[in-house]
Amino acid sequence: MIRFNEVGYQYDQSAKATVRDLSLDLQSGSFYYLCGPSGAGKTTLFKMLYMDLLPTRGDLTLFGKNTKDLTRENIAQMRRRMGVVFQDFRLLKHLSVKENVALPLIFENKSQKAIDASVEEILDWVGLGDKLLSMPDELSGGEKQRVAIARAVINRPEILIADEPTGNVDDTMAARIIHLFSELNKHGTTVLLATHDKGLIENFPNECLFLEDGMLMKGQM
Amino acid sequence: MGAGLKIAHKALSLKKDGVFRLMVIMLTLLGWMFAMGSSFVLGLDNLYDKWQLEQKSRVSIYLLPDTDFRKIEHLEKTLERQIGVVSVDMLGQKETFELLEPYLGEVKSVPLPKIIDVEIDHRLARDLFDRQVKEIFPNAEIDDAQELLDSVSLGVRFAQTAILAVAIAILIILVILTILTVRAGIRAQHYVLGIMQYMGAGDAFVARLVSTQVIAMAAMGYAGAVVLSSLSLFTIMQSFPMAAEYVDASLWVALGVAPLVLFVVAAIVAPWATKSVILSK
Numbered sequence: 001m002i003r004f005n006e007v008g009y010q011y012d013q014s015a016k017a018t019v020r021d022l023s024l025d026l027q028s029g030s031f032y033y034l035c036g037p038s039g040a041g042k043t044t045l046f047k048m049l050y051m052d053l054l055p056t057r058g059d060l061t062l063f064g065k066n067t068k069d070l071t072r073e074n075i076a077q078m079r080r081r082m083g084v085v086f087q088d089f090r091l092l093k094h095l096s097v098k099e100n101v102a103l104p105l106i107f108e109n110k111s112q113k114a115i116d117a118s119v120e121e122i123l124d125w126v127g128l129g130d131k132l133l134s135m136p137d138e139l140s141g142g143e144k145q146r147v148a149i150a151r152a153v154i155n156r157p158e159i160l161i162a163d164e165p166t167g168n169v170d171d172t173m174a175a176r177i178i179h180l181f182s183e184l185n186k187h188g189t190t191v192l193l194a195t196h197d198k199g200l201i202e203n204f205p206n207e208c209l210f211l212e213d214g215m216l217m218k219g220q221m
Numbered sequence: 222m223g224a225g226l227k228i229a230h231k232a233l234s235l236k237k238d239g240v241f242r243l244m245v246i247m248l249t250l251l252g253w254m255f256a257m258g259s260s261f262v263l264g265l266d267n268l269y270d271k272w273q274l275e276q277k278s279r280v281s282i283y284l285l286p287d288t289d290f291r292k293i294e295h296l297e298k299t300l301e302r303q304i305g306v307v308s309v310d311m312l313g314q315k316e317t318f319e320l321l322e323p324y325l326g327e328v329k330s331v332p333l334p335k336i337i338d339v340e341i342d343h344r345l346a347r348d349l350f351d352r353q354v355k356e357i358f359p360n361a362e363i364d365d366a367q368e369l370l371d372s373v374s375l376g377v378r379f380a381q382t383a384i385l386a387v388a389i390a391i392l393i394i395l396v397i398l399t400i401l402t403v404r405a406g407i408r409a410q411h412y413v414l415g416i417m418q419y420m421g422a423g424d425a426f427v428a429r430l431v432s433t434q435v436i437a438m439a440a441m442g443y444a445g446a447v448v449l450s451s452l453s454l455f456t457i458m459q460s461f462p463m464a465a466e467y468v469d470a471s472l473w474v475a476l477g478v479a480p481l482v483l484f485v486v487a488a489i490v491a492p493w494a495t496k497s498v499i500l501s502k
Contacts, residue, residue, distance in 0.1 A: 050419060072500075073423050080421035090416050092232055099228045104420045106225040115225055151420070 008057030083152030142173035235406035248442020252480030305345025435491035
């Protein structure tokens with residue numbers, strides 16, 4: 001599903017590569033943690049996964065296609081097959097919870113009826129069925145993150161990428177979020193979750209990809 | 222517009238940007254200038270056509286002061302028989318003096334020429350007319366205002382060319398304005414656009430969102446320009462009743478159509494500008 005073949009990324013010709021010689025196969029339907037200290041290259045790796053950056057070395061293959069060969073329209077299509085959750089939620093403050101969550105389906109030209117049904121279903125699933133019309137600023141950190149998760153998974157993505165999704169919430173909410181991810185994973189979604197939280201990894205064990213100084217040290221923590 | 226698209230418009234709303242709001246005002250003003258310029262060109266054309274028709278329908282024959290009246294009568298009768306001559310009148314002393322007064326200066330007692338004013342229409346064979354006059358009065362001067370017509374025509378064309386140049390400048394300003402507005406609008410919404418793109422919004426979708434908003438703004442500017450220019454023309458007609466003579470239906474149509482050109486230009490430029498901004502990111 002996702003194949004890194006000697007992938008490297010260097011922001012500047014003169015600078016040291018942020019990601020180096022990364023070779024990795026991520027299997028469909030698996031759950032991976034991506035761990036490592038700050039500056040290890042986790043964000044760069046994620047940016048390459050959602051095609052915000054293209055590898056400066058090697059090849060990254062997503063859904064059988066080399067990301068270097070994709071047109072902008074291809075990238076948009078591929079992103080519709082992925083869900084992305086950010087640590088800072090990235091909700092649109094001027095849209096209600098319902099409108100935020102509906103956006104990915106609007107980009108897929110889904111009918112209003114289908115959008116309404118899916119939004120209500122997904123918000124019920126994350127436990128925010130009563131917050132449809134709330135604005136993001138009226139929500140707590142945990143609620144915001146669950147809205148972001150609902151938005152990321154509403155179009156039933158094949159891959160879910162989450163960058164420190166529990167970074168801004170308490171332990172109880174973190175556990176609840178991981179439960180949601182595990183549930184999605186059971187339904188076949190490949191999950192790649194970046195985290196610093198050792199407790200989380202111990203309580204919810206899954207394969208851990210450890211990144212240090214831009215290089216992969218599989219299974220270490 | 223579907224509810225989904227309404228949400229997308231709300232998400233990437235360029236109305237929040239001050240520059241974008243300014244576009245409506247600028248489009249109204251540019252549209253007004255464009256409409257008034259077009260109306261002026263048409264009005265000038267109408268004025269020139271009427272004046273030209275008036276001038277072309279008159280020929281003046283200048284005879285020496287001591288010309289024999291019987292010969293003048295003979296000339297009048299000869300000309301009246303010619304096809305294309307509507308009427309032949311000899312000007313009286315007073316009329317002749319009034320006509321020539323600007324050229325006489327202080328001299329008041331100079332013998333005045335005899336002037337025969339001939340009203341003609343398009344059927345007149347001008348060569349034959351001239352020949353008949355010269356047969357009777359070889360020294361007669363025949364004046365048909367052609368020279369004046371030529372110089373006035375040149376002036377009118379110059380004014381029209383100048384207005385056309387201004388119109389082209391307005392179009393160029395509009396294109397630049399649309400590009401800058403779209404750029405400023407999208408850059409102000411950089412964060413929102415980024416999130417939308419992460420969620421799979423393609424360039425075509427974003428271009429459509431921005432373009433429809435620009436088109437809506439351009440439509441408001443168009444409506445404003447039509448209202449403003451109609452009011453301006455109405456005021457001109459009220460203030461200068463003489464000008465109303467040269468305002469016909471085509472001029473009112475021009476007021477409606479000319480700003481439409483700006484609307485169309487904005488509608489064409491907006492998607493292109495959007496794509497170029499997105500691609501340059």
